[in-house]
Amino acid sequence: MKVTVQDLIDKIQFNVIYSTPTALKKEVTTSEIMRPGLEMAGYFNYFTPERIQLFGMKEWSYMMDNVENNRYDLLKKVMTDVTPLVIVARSLEIPSEMIAAAKKQDIVILQSREATSRLNSILTTFLDEKLAERISVHGVLMDIFGVGVLLQGMSGIGKSETGLELIKRGHRLVADDRVEIFQRDAFTLSGEPAEILRNMIEIRGVGIIDVMNLFGAGAVRDFTDIDMAIYLENYDNDKEYDRLGNGSDEIILDNVSLPQFRIPVKTGRNVSVIIEAAVMNFRAKQMGYDATKTFEDRLTNLIEKNSEDE
Template sequence: MAMRRDAAVEVSRLLAEDSAALQLETLSDWGGLERLLTRPRIQKPGLALSGFVKHVYADRLQVLGLTEVDYLLSIGETEARAGLEAYCKRKLAAMALTRGLEPPPPLMELAREHGIPVLRTPLMTSSFISRVTRRLEELLSPRANIHGVLVDVLGVGLLLIGRSGVGKSEAALDLVLRGHRLVADDVVEVMIRPPDTIWGAATQLHQHHMEIRGMGILNITHLFGVAAVRDNKKIEVVVELSDLHEDDYDRLGTENNNWPILGVDIPLVRIPLRAGRNISSLIEVVARNQILKFRGIDSAREFQEKIATHIAMTTGTATPSDAPEEASPRQVSGQITGLVSLGEVE
């Protein structure tokens, strides 16, 4: 998994089709859209319009709202031009006006002189700042491509991983037939969304398609409708499908295994493959069990505590209140070496 990070984004990306939610248009006709934005945070000029430009960051998008435009119109043109001259000399990446406001003439003249692109959106300032910050975070965040399949099962994002040919796509197709949703097949593009969540999506070329051995490429949207796919999903559990030996996986379900993605630990569940096992049903149960964990219910640990308490009471080694909460069956009794069923405790 090779990580890449876009250290800078051209201003033109904010005008692309995938940034349509910003509703930006270009007011300037002198180019400059190749200028770079390197930070997701925007900047409101404030005092910079009066000439105090010490803390103006040229690599941020400059957002001018009603307050800034009214200020420029309320002062004399000579004073406005003096403040804007110092402001524009900072080699700004771009300026964006909100609320569909008309730019004051001195602003457009000096922007042209310094080659600064001027954009405009009909959105309210607060809404635009929220959207453009989120969009820049997406464009500038670390990314990587992972070999796997990402599905949305009962609202839980499951990333299926395993060796090539292990049956990830077939399991995902069976989940789609059960009413769940495909996000990405074969190549999953992952990224960090602040502060520490991992989201996955398909690459533009593979979006909504799936490869099934013996059948070729399938368009899931055409086969099952738009409700069978989604564009992206937060990854909440990694499910590894593998040929594990008997002692290679957690039979109790109490081990906290994680799989790091871009430095963020994601819960890992290993499902051993055996002939006749219904893998898609097991994957669905993983999602249901994760929903319970979101609600503070951990069935495996509750069962473990019940066994530990029962053993302590029957052997007289401790009272129920003294039984260790996190003790495993191996820790409670040296005679217990594996999965303890209720029928084995007398």
Template sequence: MQMVNVSHLVEHFHMKVVSGDKGLSREIAVTDLSRPGLQLAGYTTLYPAERIQILGMTELEFLQTIPEDVVIERLSFLMSEETPCICIARNLELPKEVLAISNERGVPIVQSHLATTSLVSKLTNYLEDRLAPTATMHGVLTDVYGVGVFILGASGIGKSETALELVKRGHRLVADDAVEIRETQEGLLIGTAPDLIQHLLEIRGVGIINVMTMFGAGAVRNAKNIDMVVQLELWDQHKHYERLGLDEEKMKVMDTDVPVITVPVRPGRNLAVIIEVAAMNYRLKRMGYNAAVHFSKRLTDTIEDHDSFL
């Protein structure tokens, strides 16, 4: 999880800092936002102080209906030690007395030109992305026909060489060796490469190559959803490998179940072509066509027809 503070919001959304400059380093630890209408109306129980407080036109119109001393009292209540900041939509303004309290307590008050609904939506998306749980896994992430294929396997089994062949065949590399994964929402995993090794690929016997420099900008991408996992392992003649594809195995990556296929590796097998076919088959399944189920149905119908003939 990355650390986010108020200054990040100000920079990203081009906000104006109205007061409380010394509190710009306050950390934002939750993705939820608060529109403190109840608190402004006088109900101060269960105040979510750890959230960003959003004030829009409705809240400020309400404040104009109550005495000024009550306005100052209730707005000052919002400026607790835990409150990251108060964000005002539509560049609306607060009384100067409130700004003085903000400066005294070090709680930033920032303005945005966005409408309240739009501001809430954009802030939520930004925080969910930045505060998403993260993990780093050893493997190679590629974009094959628009499908994010995460290639796993023991060291030296050929993951990077397979990725190189996929790049030569027109697909794109996302990350090699180490993949940083963020779970931005339930069921959605986004993989990226660490900055230090972005666009780099290690080929044993050759060394490190820069895929973007060698193959062009179209051969790489910075991030990709992880749609399926391909597990490479040495061929074991005593192990039963899936031949029909009726049973879809799952692998838990962080808290999300991802479809996984196990591909046995032995001399003569073209892993890049197999992964291409696996990616295309994945797309067909998501579009509603499953070749294995279709074959099974045809086989069942043939057997039933034969039995009825007898």
């Protein structure tokens, strides 16, 4: 996924000091941010011009107090033809030499009121998410009780229909049919819809439904972290299903492990209610309460009591 300078301006509040239409279309290719402090002192051995150049109080102070005669020459070396943009934090004054260098190299200059460290964090988080490699999986992604749930199963099992029922019960759709998954950090997966399918769900026999139009803005989300997966499968009389909840399967998506629960589907089973119960039980375990352990403890106590009575 690509991120342009215009995308940054649309997402994060900046004061645009200098820009041109072509400069706004430049792409940001890395989430790494460069603070050119040593470069202002003339040391360019390990300079990375392809990064966003961020001037905080230290860089700005040195540039303004100690670099005067060759300020323009140094800024020309910092602001190269591969530099996507320059940002000055803390609403610091923009020197005329910086604007002149930006005009020469066709580079956008932005000014932010944010403190430098906070702005660095905001930029890195946004770019990490947007530039992360995406994988596409088949399924329905829902926000159920604040838990990101990926519904999967064979084609025709009823994933979208179940998603629609969950929407009617007050939960939120993130993506239907195709879920774009990316690794937000080493332990967290996030998912979002393919742009062409955003806020839409396909129901066989009905067609495409615009969920936001029919159910309101509260029925959809742009993205969510994925906390668990549920696999819907046809009920098999010969298969032994977990009845105590002693454990769940795990699946690996984009090198991140997710708990997976397999729910059998057959006539008469209210799958959406079962999914709600599975999610609430998952949340309870996350908060430290395990109904299975409680049952096993009660069973152990009952066996011990009966043994004593004998």
